[in-house]
Amino acid sequence: MGDFWVFGYGSLIWRPGFAHIETQRARLFGFRRSLCVRSFVHRGTPDRPGLVLGLDRGGSCVGLAFRVPGELRGEVLDYLRERELVTSVYLERTLPVRLASGDIAQAVTYIVDRAHAQYAGNLDEEHAASIVSGSVGQSGPNEDYVMNTLQHLEALGIRDHWLEAVGARLAVDPDRT
Numbered sequence: 001m002g003d004f005w006v007f008g009y010g011s012l013i014w015r016p017g018f019a020h021i022e023t024q025r026a027r028l029f030g031f032r033r034s035l036c037v038r039s040f041v042h043r044g045t046p047d048r049p050g051l052v053l054g055l056d057r058g059g060s061c062v063g064l065a066f067r068v069p070g071e072l073r074g075e076v077l078d079y080l081r082e083r084e085l086v087t088s089v090y091l092e093r094t095l096p097v098r099l100a101s102g103d104i105a106q107a108v109t110y111i112v113d114r115a116h117a118q119y120a121g122n123l124d125e126e127h128a129a130s131i132v133s134g135s136v137g138q139s140g141p142n143e144d145y146v147m148n149t150l151q152h153l154e155a156l157g158i159r160d161h162w163l164e165a166v167g168a169r170l171a172v173d174p175d176r177t
Contacts, residue, residue: 006018009053031060034053048135064156089118147167
């Protein structure tokens with residue numbers, strides 16, 4: 001089997017954690033970046049869940065596509081499955097993405113399972129910001145996760161108006177520590 005692509009839209013953008021030989025900006029149609037996954041460990045607790053990103057139905061999402069050498073397929077897929085499928089809130093799919101080059105590539109992608117108990121649904125900016133604000137898990141404050149994502153998207157020239165609105169609410173939250 002030849003080289004394959006992996007689509008990143010959140011933490012995979014700044015911390016892919018796997019070997020790759022090419023990175024291109026890419027757009028996935030039919031799904032949008034959303035804080036739609038309750039986090040009980042990394043960015044929250046069972047008593048005070050935080051929110052992390054998932055790909056939810058609707059719209060489109062600009063992220064990064066990473067081309068992985070075919071000989072690393074097993075190793076990289078094992079790594080991604082261990083990282084992304086711990087609680088089965090994400091479903092592994094191979095979906096078409098439009099690369100910056102204009103080519104269409106099939107990319108391994110992780111979308112949210114709307115039937116999973118961790119699925120938080122379609123939240124408005126205010127509700128999402130209120131959940132994120134003050135939530136802390138093993139990987140640190142939930143606000144840091146959101147703001148880090150926004151900083152990396154901005155550095156790449158990728159706009160996400162909904163996430164930017166959540167970040168703006170967090171930046172002015174007087175309760176934010």
